[in-house]
Amino acid sequence: MRILFCGVGAIGSTAAVLCRNLEATLVFIDFDRVESKNLLAQAFVKPSVGKNKAEALKLQLLNLHGVKAESFGVRVTRDNVAALCGNADLLVDCFDNQASRLLLSDFARTAGKPLVHGALAADGTFGLVRWDERFVPDAEDTAGQATCEGGAHLPLIGQLGATLARVVQDFVKHGTRRDAMVSLVAVTPTA
Amino acid sequence: MATLNITYNGLSSDLPLELDGHVSDVDVRRIALEVVRSGGAPGLHIANLREDAFVHYVVDRFRGPRGEDRIYLRPKVPFGA
Numbered sequence: 001m002r003i004l005f006c007g008v009g010a011i012g013s014t015a016a017v018l019c020r021n022l023e024a025t026l027v028f029i030d031f032d033r034v035e036s037k038n039l040l041a042q043a044f045v046k047p048s049v050g051k052n053k054a055e056a057l058k059l060q061l062l063n064l065h066g067v068k069a070e071s072f073g074v075r076v077t078r079d080n081v082a083a084l085c086g087n088a089d090l091l092v093d094c095f096d097n098q099a100s101r102l103l104l105s106d107f108a109r110t111a112g113k114p115l116v117h118g119a120l121a122a123d124g125t126f127g128l129v130r131w132d133e134r135f136v137p138d139a140e141d142t143a144g145q146a147t148c149e150g151g152a153h154l155p156l157i158g159q160l161g162a163t164l165a166r167v168v169q170d171f172v173k174h175g176t177r178r179d180a181m182v183s184l185v186a187v188t189p190t191a
Numbered sequence: 192m193a194t195l196n197i198t199y200n201g202l203s204s205d206l207p208l209e210l211d212g213h214v215s216d217v218d219v220r221r222i223a224l225e226v227v228r229s230g231g232a233p234g235l236h237i238a239n240l241r242e243d244a245f246v247h248y249v250v251d252r253f254r255g256p257r258g259e260d261r262i263y264l265r266p267k268v269p270f271g272a
Contacts, residue, residue: 010270096269096270097269098269119268119269119270120268120270121266121267121268121270122266122267122269122270123266125200125201125266126198126201126265126266126268127268128265128268134251134253137269138249138267138268138269139267139269140267140269141247141267141269156201181196181198181203181263181265183198183201183202183203184201184202185201185202185203186203188203190253190261190263191253
């Protein structure tokens with residue numbers, strides 16, 4: 001099985017690390033680079049600063065956990081989405097913007113690929129794990145709204161990443177498609 | 192009978208709702224505001240909740256496993272990476 005994590009920032013990197021026990025090929029896609037501020041909320045270590053996030057996560061999994069993965073340090077666009085995602089058995093959307101989520105959703109629906117989304121509120125109090133058939137990407141309240149880059153929201157990011165990883169694992173092992181709402185006090189199954 | 196779930200400030204509350212036909216998203220936000228202010232949402236009582244607290248919130252509607260209506264009022268979740 002080939003699992004593509006689309007976006008490996010806060011949620012994507014956290015969930016991906018918690019999927020390292022799966023008998024699957026993990027593939028990471030992200031065009032961005034690791035910055036020092038990311039170390040507080042994302043699963044990157046200091047030597048990864050300056051590296052591409054997808055490449056850095058691949059190297060960390062190999063060097064720290066002995067797990068081989070693949071990486072593509074590119075931005076997903078309408079021109080390359082089929083080439084990047086066409087051979088995936090599962091897509092995991094952890095993008096940080098509505099346009100990229102819609103692009104991935106359009107591709108998944110056209111190609112018949114299973115797609116699960118992980119998404120986080122701006123204030124770090126709430127997150128969702130939801131399969132594509134029940135998901136509509138949200139826009140920012142205001143353009144350029146600050147994202148969850150600092151460490152303030154790390155506990156919720158951890159809960160959401162773990163919930164997403166569990167949903168991925170259940171899909172891989174049993175084919176189930178569970179949704180969940182994640183808040184500071186509870187993880188609530190919703191489907 | 193429907194269930195309205197309200198998530199606000201990291202807390203979440205379910206409450207049963209008798210609905211007479213369809214309620215709009217605006218109505219859901221208005222009902223939620225009143226219920227939270229009045230203490231009708233278990234574990235989520237905020238008497239001085241701001242008038243615009245739910246303005247940017249999303250209303251999701253699903254059918255539960257036993258055919259019941261479930262309405263979720265939740266914050267937007269635009270972020271991931």
